[in-house]
Structures are given as C-alpha cells and as structure tokens.
Amino acid sequence: MTFPVVGMVGGGQLARMTHEAGIPLGIKFKLLSDTPQDSAAQVVSEVVIGDYRDLDTLRDFARGCDVITFDHEHVPAEHLKTLEADGVVVRPGLDALVHAQDKGVMRAKLDEIGAPSPRHRIVADPADAAAFAAEVGGFPIILKTVRGGYDGKGVWFVRSEEDARDPFLAGVAVLAEEKVEYVRELAANIVRSPHGQAVAYPVVESQQVDGVCDTVIAPAPGLSEELSGQAQELALRIGRELGVVGHLAVELFETTDGRILVNELAMRPHNSGHWTQDGAITSQFANHVRAVLDLPLGDPRPRATWTVMCNVLGGDYPDMYTAYLHCMARDPQLKIHMYGKDVKPGRKVGHVNTYGDDLDDVLERARHAAGYLRGTIVE
Numbered sequence: 001m002t003f004p005v006v007g008m009v010g011g012g013q014l015a016r017m018t019h020e021a022g023i024p025l026g027i028k029f030k031l032l033s034d035t036p037q038d039s040a041a042q043v044v045s046e047v048v049i050g051d052y053r054d055l056d057t058l059r060d061f062a063r064g065c066d067v068i069t070f071d072h073e074h075v076p077a078e079h080l081k082t083l084e085a086d087g088v089v090v091r092p093g094l095d096a097l098v099h100a101q102d103k104g105v106m107r108a109k110l111d112e113i114g115a116p117s118p119r120h121r122i123v124a125d126p127a128d129a130a131a132f133a134a135e136v137g138g139f140p141i142i143l144k145t146v147r148g149g150y151d152g153k154g155v156w157f158v159r160s161e162e163d164a165r166d167p168f169l170a171g172v173a174v175l176a177e178e179k180v181e182y183v184r185e186l187a188a189n190i191v192r193s194p195h196g197q198a199v200a201y202p203v204v205e206s207q208q209v210d211g212v213c214d215t216v217i218a219p220a221p222g223l224s225e226e227l228s229g230q231a232q233e234l235a236l237r238i239g240r241e242l243g244v245v246g247h248l249a250v251e252l253f254e255t256t257d258g259r260i261l262v263n264e265l266a267m268r269p270h271n272s273g274h275w276t277q278d279g280a281i282t283s284q285f286a287n288h289v290r291a292v293l294d295l296p297l298g299d300p301r302p303r304a305t306w307t308v309m310c311n312v313l314g315g316d317y318p319d320m321y322t323a324y325l326h327c328m329a330r331d332p333q334l335k336i337h338m339y340g341k342d343v344k345p346g347r348k349v350g351h352v353n354t355y356g357d358d359l360d361d362v363l364e365r366a367r368h369a370a371g372y373l374r375g376t377i378v379e
Contacts (some may be wrong), residue, residue: 003025003026003027003028003306004027004028004029004064004066004067004313005028005029005030005064005065005066005258006022006027006028006029006031006065006067006069006289007029007030007031007032007043007061007062007065007066007067007068007294008030008031008032008040008068008069008070008071008268009032009058009061009068009069009070009071009072009075010032010033010039010040010052010070010071010072010163011031011032011033011034011035011039011040011041011047011071012038012039012040012071012072012268012269012339013039013040013071013339013341014016014071014072014268015031015033015039015040015044015071016039016040016042016043016044016339016340017269017274017277017337018069018071018269018285018288018289019040019043019287021136021283021285021288021289022289024287024379026350027289027293029044029045029048030044030046030047030048030061030064030065030175031044031046031047031048032048032050032052032061033047033048033049033050034049034051034052035049036049036186039339039340039341040071042340043123043340046198047265047282048060048061052074052075052364053075053076053079054075055079055082055244055268056085058075058079059082059083062083062086062088065088066089066293067089067090067091067292067293067324068083068088068089068090068091069090069091069092069246069268069292070092070097070267070268071268071269072268073097073100073101073147073266074101074266075269077094077097077098077101080094080097081094083355088295090371091194091245091246091292092243092244092245092246092267093243093245093272095242095243096243096244096245096267097121099242099265099267100265100266100268101147102146102147103144103145103146103147103175103264104122104146104173104175105146106264106265107120107175109180109239109241109242109342110262112196113237113238113241115180115234115237115238115262116176116234116259116260116261116262117261117262118142118180118261119135119136119175119177119178119251120175120176120177120178121175121176121291122173122174122175122176123143123174123176125168126141126161126162126164126165126168127161128176129143129158129161129162129164129176130161130164131228132176133158133176136178137178139158139159139160139163140157140158140159140179141158141177141178141179142155142156142158142176142177142179143155143156143158143164143167143174143176143177144156144159144167144174144175144177144260145167145170145172145173145174145175146172146173146174146175147172147173147234147311148170148172148223152166153211154170154324154367155211157179161364180253180255180261181256181257182253182254182255182256182261183254183255183256184205184207184220185205185206185207185251185252185254185263186203186204186205186206186209186220186223186231186251186252186253186254186260186277187203187204187206187216187249187250187251187252187270187272187273188201188203188224188231188232188234188235188249188250188252189201189204189235189248189249189250189270189272189273189276190235190236190238190239190247190248190250191218191233191246191247191284191285191287191288191291191297191300192236192239192244192245192246192291193245193290193291193294193295193296193297194245194291194294194359195241195294197296197297198239198240199282199297199299199300200232200235200236200300200353201218201273201276201280201284201289201300202218202219202220202221202228202302203219203228203231203232203252204216204217204218204220204272204273204275204302205217205220205221205223206251206271206272208350212311212313212346212348213271213272213311214310214311215259215308215309215310215311215363215366215367216271216272216274216308216309216310217276217306217307217308217324217363218275218276218302218306218307218308218309219280219302219306221359223254224302227254227258227260231250231260232251232261233248233250234262235248235250235265236260238250238265244267244364245281245291246267246268246270246288246291246292247267247268247270247273247284247287247288247291247294248265248266248267249265249266249268249270249272249273249316250262250264250265251258251263251264251265251266251272255289268288269279269284269285270284271311271348271351274309274337274351274353275307275309275353276300277306277335277337277345277353278303278307278335278355279302279304279307280299280301280302280303280305280307280354281298281299281300281301281303282297282298282299286298287300297331301362303355304355304356304357305355305356305357305359306355306356306357306358306359307353307354307355307362308353308354308359308362308363308365308366309351309352309353309366310351310352310366310367310369310370311348311350311351311370312338312348312349312351312352312370312373312374313345313346313348313349313370313374314341314342314343314344314345314346314347314348314349314374315343315345315374315375315376316345316375317343317374317375318342318343318351319372320338320343320350320374323372323373323375324336326372327352327369327373330368330369331365331368331369333354333355333356333365334352334353334354334365335352335353335354336350336352336368336369336373337350337351337353338350345349350373351370352366352369352370352373355364
C-alpha cells in the first residue's frame with residue numbers, strides 16, 4: 001500500500017505542527033515554502049522553495065501530491081481555480097476558501113445564510129465611512145481591508161472621518177463594521193470531511209493583547225450550555241453551507257446582551273485550537289490531516305477539565321532554551337511547543353499548554369511559563 005502525499009502550501013508553524021500530526025500515520029508531506037529557514041521547512045523532508053503567488057510554481061509543486069492544503073489563505077484565487085481545473089484535489093477548495101480570503105465575500109455569504117454578524121458594509125472613502133458610522137449610531141467604528149489582514153494588521157479602530165484615511169491607502173476594498181459591545185471573544189473550532197462528517201471542539205475563550213492572541217482557555221469559563229451549543233451549531237452550519245473541508249475556526253464576539261456574532265473565519269488550523277495538541281483526544285492538526293484525506297475524524301473531546309494555551313512572543317531575551325530548565329522543573333506537566341523561529345520582539349515563536357482541574361492554577365502555570373520563556377518573568 002502506498003501512503004498518500006499531502007502537499008502543504010506555506011511553511012509556517014501551522015504547517016510544521018500539521019506535519020507532526022501526520023508522522024504517526026505514515027503520511028508523507030511535501031512543502032512549498034518561501035525560504036529554507038521557515039518553521040516547517042526545517043522539519044519536512046521534501047521541501048520546494050518557491051513563490052505561492054506564481055502559477056507555474058504551484059503547478060510543479062502539485063505534481064506527485066494526492067491533495068493540496070494550506071497553512072494560510074493567501075494563494076491567489078485564480079491560481080486555485082486553475083489547479084482545480086487541472087484535476088488537482090484542493091482542500092479546502094476555492095469555493096470555500098474565498099470566504100476566508102475576502103472579508104467582503106465572507107460577510108455577504110454570512111448574511112445570505114442568516115449567520116449573526118455585526119452591522120457592516122463596503123465603504124468607498126472616508127466620507128462614506130463617516131456616513132456608515134452615522135447609520136450605526138456614530139463613531140467609533142472598525143475598518144478592515146477585505147484582503148491580507150491577520151493578527152491585527154489590516155484593521156483600524158476609527159474615531160472620526162479624518163481618522164479613516166489610512167485604510168484606503170492599501171488599494172483594496174474596505175469593509176466597515178460597527179464597534180460591537182462585547183464581553184469577550186470566543187472561538188468555535190470544527191473539522192469537516194469531504195463526505196460531510198464533522199466534529200466540533202469545545203468553544204474556547206480567546207484573549208487578545210494588541211490585536212494578537214495571547215491566551216486561550218478551553219472550555220470558555222462560565223459559558224452557558226445554550227450559548228455554547230449555539231456557537232458549535234453555528235460553526236457546523238457555516239462549514240456545511242460553505243463546503244469547508246478541513247479545519248474551520250469561527251471567531252466570535254459574546255455580546256453584552258447575550259448574543260454571539262461572527263467576527264472572522266479561518267479555514268486552516270488556528271491559534272485558538274493549539275490547546276488541542278495536549279488537551280483533546282484528537283488535535284485540530286490530526287483531524288485536519290484526516291479531513292483532507294477523507295479519513296474518519298477523531299474524537300474532539302477534551303482530556304482534562306481545563307486546558308490553557310499561552311502564546312510565547314519574542315522579547316529582548318533571545319536564549320529561550322536556557323529557560324527550559326526552570327520551566328520544566330517548576331511544572332513537569334507543562335507542554336512547550338516552539339516553532340524554530342528567530343526571536344524578534346512581538347513575534348510568535350511558540351506556545352505552551354497546561355491542563356488540570358483548577359482553572360486558576362492552570363492559568364497561572366501557563367502564563368508563568370510563557371512569561372519566563374519571553375523574559376518578562378525572571379523568578
């Protein structure tokens with residue numbers, strides 16, 4: 001029997017961890033990476049160095065792959081359409097992925113299927129943004145470029161018409177959204193296979209710092225069974241309506257008046273699902289591999305009462321390896337996941353997972369380890 005070859009476009013940490021999940025299954029990986037130094041390129045045996053924006057490079061890469069999947073949403077839509085016309089199996093396919101590539105397309109589709117969202121519309125210029133603000137009760141509002149944003153980039157908190165100039169300098173359409181009054185951010189992660197099998201992970205709380213995910217708590221503390229069920233059902237419905245194959249993260253707002261609203265979609269393994277590596281029976285990465293190969297999906301249930309993930313960001317302390325001695329001795333249950341990246345201030349270079357029955361203890365352990373690795377905690 002010949003084991004299949006999964007082609008992964010993108011050489012970041014998501015590709016690195018997806019590859020890791022395929023190793024026990026004997027799944028072969030082929031990687032299209034920007035540079036040999038990229039996170040996944042350091043560990044995958046078959047690496048092609050090339051530009052994912054070049055059609056010929058993508059076509060050459062696809063030869064010998066049984067399926068193509070991604071660790072980002074930035075491959076040009078017209079190239080994906082060509083690959084599919086060539087007979088390449090692309091998962092998720094363009095019809096689904098375009099909703100993660102273009103926020104305007106996403107909002108239009110969510111409106112069509114009746115998924116709850118903040119009030120929004122495409123705006124033409126700062127004056128139009130001001131008109132939108134008037135329609136939703138005044139400034140402040142949120143402006144987003146419809147393509148290219150991530151980790152807080154491409155998103156502006158706008159307090160006036162004059163404040164609204166920068167988003168229009170990017171040369172792409174701008175989406176205006178009302179500023180939602182919310183209690184916290186949540187994420188509902190699901191995985192769906194080509195034949196329609198789907199699993200839903202517990203809904204998590206995602207805590208952001210400066211627009212970047214800092215801490216994820218699984219499950220979201222104090223979330224009612226009713227609202228948790230609504231969030232899971234919503235994510236499963238979005239996955240079904242959009243024809244998603246693989247992992248789908250639905251980022252949500254829990255509003256002050258008790259509703260959930262869709263913030264963003266990601267059709268790949270997601271930061272809000274990193275806790276599943278150590279806290280779920282089957283991780284998001286393992287289930288993404290299973291889904292794109294149309295294998296039966298694994299059990300998404302948690303292994304522990306609480307699991308907390310904290311991102312490790314680069315700081316002014318580049319020698320993180322020496323910090324292992326303290327972190328591992330202090331907490332033998334701690335799980336450290338590093339991405340092989342050079343340490344730069346503010347850059348995601350890894351994450352830690354902790355788990356247990358006492359949430360306060362689990363949170364403290366995760367935050368201490370992440371802080372010590374970064375150098376912001378020294379004892």
